Amino acid sequence: MASGLPLLTHTMILLIIAFFVALIPLAVFSLFLERQRVRLAEMKEELLCEKRLKTQHLKRFKAVIENNKDGFWIMEPKGFLVESVNNALCAMLGYRSEELVGKSPAELFAAGDVPRVFAKNGILSGDGGRIRVSLRGANDSLIPVFIESCLMRDDKGNPLFCYAFITDLRQRLKDLEKIRLLEAAVEQSASSIVITDIDGQIRYVNPAFTNTTGYSREEALGQNPRLLQSGQQSPEFYQQMWLEISSGKVWHGRFCNRKKDGSLYWEDAVIAPVRDEDYRISHFVAVKNDVTEKVRIEEQLQDKLAELELIVEHAGAGIAYVKGRKILGVNEAAANIIGFPVEQLLLKDTRILFPGDNEYEQFGLVYYPELRRGNIVDVEFQTRNGKGEEIWVRLTGQAVDRSALDEKGAVWIIQDMTAIHEYQHQLEEARKQAEEASRSKSNFLANMSHEIRTPMNAIIGMTRLVQDTDLDPLQKKYVSRIETSSTMLLGLLNGILDFSKIEAGQLLLEEQPFLLETLLDNVYSTMIGLAREKKLTLLIDRDENVPEAFIGDAVRLGQILVNLVGNGIKFTDQGEIGIHVSLDEAASTGEKAVLHFAVSDTGIGIPEDKQHRLFQSFQQADSSISRRYGGTGLGLAISRQLVQLMGGEISLTSTEGIGTTFSFTIALPACARDKVQQVCQLDGDRHSNVTGLRVLLVEDNEANRELGTILLESSGQKVQVAEHGLRALELLSDTGFDVVLMDVQMPEMDGVTATRVIRAVEEEREPETLLTGELFMKLQQRLGGGHVPIIALTAHAMDSDRTRCLEAGMDEYLTKPFQPEQVVEVLQKFGGKETLADSRPASAEPVSPAADESEMENDLGSRVRLHLSTTYKLQPEQVDQLLVTSARSLSEHLDKALAALEAEKSDLLREAAHGLKGNLLNLGLQEHAQTAAMVEQRAGAGETRSCRRPLVSLKSALAELLG
Numbered sequence: 001m002a003s004g005l006p007l008l009t010h011t012m013i014l015l016i017i018a019f020f021v022a023l024i025p026l027a028v029f030s031l032f033l034e035r036q037r038v039r040l041a042e043m044k045e046e047l048l049c050e051k052r053l054k055t056q057h058l059k060r061f062k063a064v065i066e067n068n069k070d071g072f073w074i075m076e077p078k079g080f081l082v083e084s085v086n087n088a089l090c091a092m093l094g095y096r097s098e099e100l101v102g103k104s105p106a107e108l109f110a111a112g113d114v115p116r117v118f119a120k121n122g123i124l125s126g127d128g129g130r131i132r133v134s135l136r137g138a139n140d141s142l143i144p145v146f147i148e149s150c151l152m153r154d155d156k157g158n159p160l161f162c163y164a165f166i167t168d169l170r171q172r173l174k175d176l177e178k179i180r181l182l183e184a185a186v187e188q189s190a191s192s193i194v195i196t197d198i199d200g201q202i203r204y205v206n207p208a209f210t211n212t213t214g215y216s217r218e219e220a221l222g223q224n225p226r227l228l229q230s231g232q233q234s235p236e237f238y239q240q241m242w243l244e245i246s247s248g249k250v251w252h253g254r255f256c257n258r259k260k261d262g263s264l265y266w267e268d269a270v271i272a273p274v275r276d277e278d279y280r281i282s283h284f285v286a287v288k289n290d291v292t293e294k295v296r297i298e299e300q301l302q303d304k305l306a307e308l309e310l311i312v313e314h315a316g317a318g319i320a321y322v323k324g325r326k327i328l329g330v331n332e333a334a335a336n337i338i339g340f341p342v343e344q345l346l347l348k349d350t351r352i353l354f355p356g357d358n359e360y361e362q363f364g365l366v367y368y369p370e371l372r373r374g375n376i377v378d379v380e381f382q383t384r385n386g387k388g389e390e391i392w393v394r395l396t397g398q399a400v401d402r403s404a405l406d407e408k409g410a411v412w413i414i415q416d417m418t419a420i421h422e423y424q425h426q427l428e429e430a431r432k433q434a435e436e437a438s439r440s441k442s443n444f445l446a447n448m449s450h451e452i453r454t455p456m457n458a459i460i461g462m463t464r465l466v467q468d469t470d471l472d473p474l475q476k477k478y479v480s481r482i483e484t485s486s487t488m489l490l491g492l493l494n495g496i497l498d499f500s501k502i503e504a505g506q507l508l509l510e511e512q513p514f515l516l517e518t519l520l521d522n523v524y525s526t527m528i529g530l531a532r533e534k535k536l537t538l539l540i541d542r543d544e545n546v547p548e549a550f551i552g553d554a555v556r557l558g559q560i561l562v563n564l565v566g567n568g569i570k571f572t573d574q575g576e577i578g579i580h581v582s583l584d585e586a587a588s589t590g591e592k593a594v595l596h597f598a599v600s601d602t603g604i605g606i607p608e609d610k611q612h613r614l615f616q617s618f619q620q621a622d623s624s625i626s627r628r629y630g631g632t633g634l635g636l637a638i639s640r641q642l643v644q645l646m647g648g649e650i651s652l653t654s655t656e657g658i659g660t661t662f663s664f665t666i667a668l669p670a671c672a673r674d675k676v677q678q679v680c681q682l683d684g685d686r687h688s689n690v691t692g693l694r695v696l697l698v699e700d701n702e703a704n705r706e707l708g709t710i711l712l713e714s715s716g717q718k719v720q721v722a723e724h725g726l727r728a729l730e731l732l733s734d735t736g737f738d739v740v741l742m743d744v745q746m747p748e749m750d751g752v753t754a755t756r757v758i759r760a761v762e763e764e765r766e767p768e769t770l771l772t773g774e775l776f777m778k779l780q781q782r783l784g785g786g787h788v789p790i791i792a793l794t795a796h797a798m799d800s801d802r803t804r805c806l807e808a809g810m811d812e813y814l815t816k817p818f819q820p821e822q823v824v825e826v827l828q829k830f831g832g833k834e835t836l837a838d839s840r841p842a843s844a845e846p847v848s849p850a851a852d853e854s855e856m857e858n859d860l861g862s863r864v865r866l867h868l869s870t871t872y873k874l875q876p877e878q879v880d881q882l883l884v885t886s887a888r889s890l891s892e893h894l895d896k897a898l899a900a901l902e903a904e905k906s907d908l909l910r911e912a913a914h915g916l917k918g919n920l921l922n923l924g925l926q927e928h929a930q931t932a933a934m935v936e937q938r939a940g941a942g943e944t945r946s947c948r949r950p951l952v953s954l955k956s957a958l959a960e961l962l963g
Contacts, residue, residue, distance in 0.1 A: 339386025
């Protein structure tokens with residue numbers, strides 16, 4: 001070896017080199033394999049990442065599809081069967097997803113839309129498209145939708161699947177309909193509507209704008225609304241408006257604008273900003289109404305209001321506006337009444353009008369509810385004004401709006417009634433004086449009636465007795481003259497009394513059936529004698545169609561005819577007097593027949609200028625008439641008033657020197673003739689006298705009890721007495737009675753209360769008056785289910801007293817003093833069926849007066865004896881007994897009256913005076929009874945002080961009787 005190395009070493013080195021040279025390819029291959037492994041690992045990771053990304057994208061895609069508000073489907077490209085749907089489509093169509101998968105287009109689309117879907121340009125014929133169709137819902141409903149579809153292909157252009165988004169158009173169609181309606185409303189609106197942009201340029205106007213302004217839509221668009229300005233409003237007005245709307249506020253106001261023709265008009269406007277999706281103002285909308293007429297009316301109202309304010313301010317009556325019971329407005333007149341200046345009254349509480357807090361509170365509680373009901377409140381009260389003066393105030397008020405009294409208040413008229421009250425007080429005093437004068441007149445007439453009628457009845461009766469004796473012709477002539485004069489005088493007295501009753505409204509008409517023929521016969525019989533004396537003919541003529549019978553007051557109708565016939569006879573010297581009765585068929589009805597009466601004569605006639613005086617009281621055509629023919633002038637006045645009471649009118653036609661006709665027309669119910677006969681039969685039965693009745697006389701006055709007992713026993717009745725109503729109930733609980741004569745005014749229990757108890761027990765109901773259990777049970781056993789007649793006895797003769805008694809349940813009403821014929825008549829009405837020829841015992845002969853009345857008129861005892869013996873037909877021993885009882889009763893009542901006077905107890909005084917009046921009437925002492933009545937009336941009015949003098953005078957006048 002050249003190098004000198006050993007061969008082995010050299011060989012080893014070579015071998016080692018060769019080994020490493022051989023290892024290089026292997027290392028390279030190993031490195032390649034490692035690199036491939038790493039690449040594969042990387043590729044695997046990439047594939048995994050790609051798969052994860054695809055999965056994530058798919059999930060996101062599915063989430064997007066599922067959460068989309070529109071429906072979505074995927075169809076396979078050949079048969080177009082549904083492969084997949086989202087929830088929105090299921091909800092839209094009303095199906096579950098599994099129900100939709102596999103459906104064909106024929107099942108999904110409306111029948112009319114299927115051809116369109118598969119048409120050349122349809123959504124299923126090519127790569128997709130858009131179409132509006134209707135899909136079938138689960139309940140076969142058709143749902144309008146908009147479909148946008150797409151066909152997916154692979155890289156080679158092969159179809160993979162078809163998908164589509166489906167939009168539900170139902171809500172959109174509703175919104176479009178609303179928009180259409182709104183557009184129509186805007187177009188048809190009577191209000192002008194203007195829309196401008198942010199710069200104020202007009203972008204829209206409706207027809208109402210063009211009609212109001214006269215500008216066409218083309219003329220207005222692009223213009224600024226200031227083209228309507230009239231110059232009537234200041235620039236500041238528009239600046240303020242623009243400031244508000246540009247800041248986003250809604251502006252309300254009124255414009256005075258000018259139309260295209262130059263005329264002015266007023267508009268109420270509302271201008272509001274419109275904002276876009278970024279909440280920025282994009283437009284302004286103005287809604288305007290023409291209020292020109294309203295402004296004109298408001299201006300007129302303002303003028304009227306100014307006038308009213310002027311009127312209110314200068315009105316004579318006070319006027320106040322009150323809200324919340326505070327005075328918000330008041331005129332000068334009201335301030336003067338209240339007594340404070342106007343400025344001091346404003347905002348004051350209305351408490352200032354009232355005398356005290358209690359009256360103020362009560363006024364609110366009582367009258368403010370009336371205001372809330374819309375009623376007018378009218379009230380008067382006495383108060384004190386700001387000057388401390390006592391005044392009467394009248395408040396008349398009404399709510400401005402009853403539904404909003406607290407918000408809108410009320411208007412009150414305030415009147416000072418002080419002078420009126422003073423005048424009313426004067427009128428009241430005058431009325432009392434007039435009533436006193438009327439009472440005095442009535443007393444005078446009553447006294448005159450009693451004092452004149454009694455001797456006149458005696459004169460007429462005695463004259464007729466003398467006429468039945470043997471008289472020579474001269475004596476008969478004298479006696480006939482006496483009878484005629486007495487009868488005339490009695491007729492005059494009756495006329496005056498009738499006139500007084502009519503004038504006082506106390507004359508009541510009867511309603512009884514009567515025959516017209518009988519009435520006319522009675523008139524003829526009454527007047528034929530007078531006619532024959534003057535050789536006159538009296539004719540009565542009745543038309544054939546006049547009914548036979550009527551219901552009415554035959555006595556008063558006959559009185560009218562007698563007056564008119566007598567008048568005709570008086571003023572006729574030759575010829576005839578005629579009565580003609582006819583029926584006014586046209587005016588008659590089914591209920592009433594209208595009768596026309598005419599009384600004519602052939603007398604002296606009446607001058608036309610004197611005719612109007614004839615129907616006046618105490619008037620004749622001429623004063624010479626009275627001197628020549630006599631008379632008082634009352635007959636025609638009474639006739640006229642009687643005709644008016646019957647609902648008719650009387651008139652006359654007359655020609656001087658030829659004659660006169662008096663005519664009157666009245667309406668009366670017609671009736672059958674047999675009804676009159678039935679009433680006559682009843683009257684005949686009623687006038688059959690009754691005896692043996694069990695009568696309970698209830699009277700607190702001892703003298704009246706005794707007199708009543710004598711009268712009743714004299715007529716053959718069995719009498720028990722009770723001194724008051726409670727005692728009467730006790731007797732009624734133990735004993736049966738046929739009739740009860742019940743005094744009205746009594747102590748313990750009055751007659752009205754007792755009657756109410758009796759009627760309640762009879763009707764088996766609880767009486768209002770408390771009774772003991774035992775008495776109530778006994779009354780029930782005795783009276784239950786029955787009816788005992790009760791006749792009121794009272795010294796009160798007014799119609800109101802009669803009404804009170806009848807309403808309490810009494811059957812009849814008698815006034816004191818007792819009149820025997822009245823007592824007998826009422827017993828006949830309510831008694832049994834036994835009859836006698838005369839109600840007096842056979843031994844009871846009329847008692848003649850022991851001496852002439854004129855000789856005893858100054859002897860009080862003799863006057864009373866004469867009255868008792870002649871009026872009540874009492875025997876001397878009965879008169880003596882009654883005088884003793886009456887004297888005792890009079891003394892007791894006088895003592896009670898004087899004691900009550902000293903104690904100033906008006907009720908006790910009135911009660912004692914009432915008892916005195918009854919006693920005195922029974923004794924025939926009318927003038928003294930009138931004094932007692934006056935004391936009773938004054939005591940009832942609380943005027944006890946004025947009763948002392950008449951009571952003392954009465955006691956002095958009765959001293960002879962009192963002993």
